[in-house]
Amino acid sequence: MLYTTSYLSPLGKITLVSQHDKLVGAWIEEQKHFGDIDIAVERSNLAIFNLTKKWLDNYFEGKKQSINQLSLAPHGSPFRQKVWDILCQIPYGEVITYGDIAKQIALQNNLHKMSSQAVGGAVGHNPISIIIPCHRVIGANGNLTGYAGGIDKKIKLLQIEGIDTSNMVFPKKGSTG
Structure with a gap:
């Protein structure tokens, strides 16, 4: 139920x-x-x-x-679960890139490399927003793309955590993740 x-x-x-x-x-x-x-x-x-x-x-x-x-039990594929586990390890007030997560997944699975886009899909389908901190994931070069709740909310969440977003790259209009 x-x-x-x-x-x-x-x-x-x-x-x-x-x-x-x-x-x-x-x-x-x-x-x-x-x-x-x-x-x-x-x-x-x-x-x-x-x-x-x-x-x-x-x-x-x-x-x-x-x-x-909190006791969390997000529903998702084994791949998504691995990505969400990594999200849970991102320290409060810090960010990592989709590429960083892809490297971690590749290492865990003894793969040469992993697609950042596949990781982005899993991050974007995180069913427990804010608590599983997908807002702490940014694109290469500080690009603020990829938040299902909207870039404006991602920025507010990062700022709540004391992250300086002034040097981050804002997406072009219409690119909200």
């Missing part, structure tokens, strides 16, 4: 979804790749939702939060 509730954030409404006692989704309103929650039952007072809302409150107040504080 899937359960859902909403959280009102400074970025807009975030839809939270749980299965049993684990968080399986957190989607910012109007983001691409929004989860299919048609079969979810509204239930706002579950322990996982209360913990997640408190985590988000603290995060938006600029307090460093640990992913380990």
Whole structure:
């Protein structure tokens, strides 16, 4: 059984979804790749939702939060799971590139190289926005492409974490990831 509730954030409404006692989704309103929650039952007072809302409150107040504080269970292919595991290891207030993640995946799988575009697809389909920090992934040369919630939200999240975005390259109009 899937359960859902909403959280009102400074970025807009975030839809939270749980299965049993684990968080399986957190989607910012109007983001691409929004989860299919048609079969979810509204239930706002579950322990996982209360913990997640408190985590988000603290995060938006600029307090460093640990992913380990929440029980997460994102649904996805084994490849996507590997990418999301790497995202969970990106330290608060730091960024890495799609290419960096591709190199890590290639190394884990004893491959000569891995496609940054494949990694980008997995990052873009991260079902637990903000908490699994896909916003910390940037393109080569500081390019701010690739956030399903929109580049404006990505910039705000990076700034909450104290990351200076002034030297980053903003995408051309219409390139929102």
